[in-house]
Amino acid sequence: MQPTLMNLKILLPFRIFAEQNAVTRIVAETREGSFGLLPQRLDCVAALEPGILIYENEGEGERYVALDEGVLVKSGRTVLISVRNAIAGTDLRQLREEVEREFLNLDEDEQNLRSVMTKLESSFVRRFADFRHG
DSSP states (O other): OOOOOEEEEEEETTEEEEEEEEEEEEEEEETTEEEEEOTTSOOEEEEEOSEEEEEEETTTEEEEEEEOSEEEEEETTEEEEEESOEEEESSHHHHHHHHHHHHHHHHHHHHHHHHHHHHHHHHHHHHHHHHHHO
């Protein structure tokens, strides 16, 4: 007797990143370490840490997705994963390089954002001081 297979859906803030049917197993990272999901596992919720999600489709082998922190919810056959960012790959070395590039871009964007916020804050303080003294 073949067990019921899982349906995996990875959600980003503004779109569906991936939908996979016939998933036989999932391995995810939490603060307590990695854990596995099989189709028979009871329903659960887990807070995910940034790491590599591994899932296996029937007949397709292992697939890898680098995930940012998020939440995993298993309800019946459905596994929903909601994260801020995800990058898929079939080769772990290639996935690592892609993640490093993505994080370098995020670091530059974050520095630019902080610079703009600092300018806005100082402008606000300066105008507030002018208003108060004027």
